[in-house]
Amino acid sequence: IKCIGVLTSGGDAPGMNAAIRAVTRAAIFNGIRVKGIYKGYRGLIAGDVVEFKTDSVSNIIQRGGTILKTARCDEFKTIEGRKVAYETMTREGINALVVIGGDGSLTGANIFANEYNIPIVGLPGTIDNDLNGTDVTIGYDTALNTIMEAVDKIRDTATSHERLFFIEVMGRNCGYLALNSAIAAGAEAAIIPEISIEKDQLAELIEQGFRKSKNSSMVLVTESEVTGGALKLAERVKNEYPQYDVRVSILGHLQRGGSPSAQDRILASRMGVAAIQAFLEDQRNVMIGIRENEIDYVPFQRAIKKEREISEELLEVLRISSI
Ligand code: ADP
Numbered sequence: 001i002k003c004i005g006v007l008t009s010g011g012d013a014p015g016m017n018a019a020i021r022a023v024t025r026a027a028i029f030n031g032i033r034v035k036g037i038y039k040g041y042r043g044l045i046a047g048d049v050v051e052f053k054t055d056s057v058s059n060i061i062q063r064g065g066t067i068l069k070t071a072r073c074d075e076f077k078t079i080e081g082r083k084v085a086y087e088t089m090t091r092e093g094i095n096a097l098v099v100i101g102g103d104g105s106l107t108g109a110n111i112f113a114n115e116y117n118i119p120i121v122g123l124p125g126t127i128d129n130d131l132n133g134t135d136v137t138i139g140y141d142t143a144l145n146t147i148m149e150a151v152d153k154i155r156d157t158a159t160s161h162e163r164l165f166f167i168e169v170m171g172r173n174c175g176y177l178a179l180n181s182a183i184a185a186g187a188e189a190a191i192i193p194e195i196s197i198e199k200d201q202l203a204e205l206i207e208q209g210f211r212k213s214k215n216s217s218m219v220l221v222t223e224s225e226v227t228g229g230a231l232k233l234a235e236r237v238k239n240e241y242p243q244y245d246v247r248v249s250i251l252g253h254l255q256r257g258g259s260p261s262a263q264d265r266i267l268a269s270r271m272g273v274a275a276i277q278a279f280l281e282d283q284r285n286v287m288i289g290i291r292e293n294e295i296d297y298v299p300f301q302r303a304i305k306k307e308r309e310i311s312e313e314l315l316e317v318l319r320i321s322s323i
Contacts, residue, residue: 001119001279003033005049005094008066009040009073009105012256013125013139015264016066016100021057022272023098023123028054030276035094039069040101041076041108044085049092061265064142064258070101076108079115086116095119096284098275100138102126103304106287110300119284121275122300123268127256130174132305133298134289138271141263143170143255144181150251151185151218158216161245164237168230168250171222175310177255178220179318187218188322191233193226194310202233206241223250270295 006023008016020036027034036056038048050056060067075081089097096119099109106122113120124131127143147169158165167187171177175192182190191201205219221230230248237246260268271288274295278286287303289296 001032001095003035003093004096004098004276004279005035005037005044005089005092006052006068006098007037007040007044007100008068008070008125009099009101009108010070011102011126011128012066012070013127013137014064014142014256014258014260015138015268016068016070016125017057017060017063018260018265018268019100019123019125019138019272020066020068021061022269023275024052024057025054026273026276030280032276032279035092036068039071040073040105041081041085042071042073043069044088045073045075045081047088047091049088049094061269062259064256064260066100076112082112082115085112086118089118096121096279098123100125102128102137103130106131106300107304110285110304113285113300119279121278121283122287122303123271123275124287124289124303127177128171128174129176130172130308131287131289131303132308133287133291133296133303135291136267138264138268139256139260140176141267142258142261143177144184145261146255146258147177147181147251148184150254151181151187151220154249155185155216155218158218158247161216163216163245163247165216165218166221166230166234166246166248167218168221168223168248170251170255171224173224173226173306174308175222178222179310179314182220183314183318183321185218185220186321187220189217190220190222190318191227192222192310193224195315196224196227202236206237
């Protein structure tokens with residue numbers, strides 16, 4: 001491999017810049033040229049490519065978002081779109097790709113890699129922590145901290161009024177953000193897709209009276225079709241239990257922003273260096289994962305399988321600590 005391309009795709013996450021920096025520097029360290037591809041797969045199709053030197057990634061480790069920009073690109077889901085993307089690679093002399101993104105981006109990477117026999121290494125860049133084969137993803141820790149701080153602030157006003165607050169957080173089909181931020185912020189419960197799919201968590205909570213003491217309650221909710229989201233849950237409570245003073249707070253995009261935490265910067269740096277190491281070891285079509293604090297190569301197929309289970313232990317911790 002003489003020249004790699006690096007891109008960020010899908011939802012952005014804090015720490016993506018730290019990953020771009022590490023990939024760039026590790027490649028150059030090993031005598032490999034680097035080209036930055038702007039706006040994800042869209043830029044690969046459009047030929048929006050710039051050669052990166054070590055100083056192209058100076059002073060970005062502390063910045064949220066991604067200097068490469070990101071995009072969603074439906075064209076890449078088509079055979080014709082991917083053909084144009086491949087032509088860009090040939091024209092630019094790019095032999096391999098590092099794709100930083102979530103489950104959708106890695107699904108696309110997997111298809112593209114198989115179609116054109118291109119070596120691709122993926123980095124899990126998403127606040128949702130919804131990829132298999134890695135304990136954590138780049139951006140997750142920062143998002144958790146952001147949510148925790150927001151919930152702390154909501155608590156101040158909630159306790160002054162004895163209210164029931166539903167706080168909606170991101171996560172798509174994955175309840176890790178909601179569950180762990182509920183634990184971190186001392187919330188009463190987390191309504192998450194993995195559990196909601198089996199039982200009516202709201203009914204259960206109401207039955208238990210939310211809390212034995214008569215204070216305010218905060219319930220973290222994953223934004224997802226399965227949970228219905230915070231607004232729908234609040235509506236149900238208002239209709240069925242008018243005695244509760246219900247409020248909703250949807251944290252939205254602020255969860256994606258901010259300067260990455262130390263954990264995320266370190267994780268992204270390790271994973272970025274590991275991506276280049278993977279190429280040197282002739283690995284391809286793997287996502288870099290981290291398990292028990294060791295770098296691991298996870299085949300794309302396994303990384304994107306929708307089978308991530310929620311931790312029973314974490315559920316138990318929340319249950320016990322919120323009585
Ligand atoms: P994320 O990577 O954060 O999960 P998306 O699911 O929006 O975000 O996916 C990002 C991009 O990855 C999509 O806009 C598309 O370009 C590409 N992608 C997703 N799924 C596929 C697929 N099945 N085939 C090809 N490309 C895909």
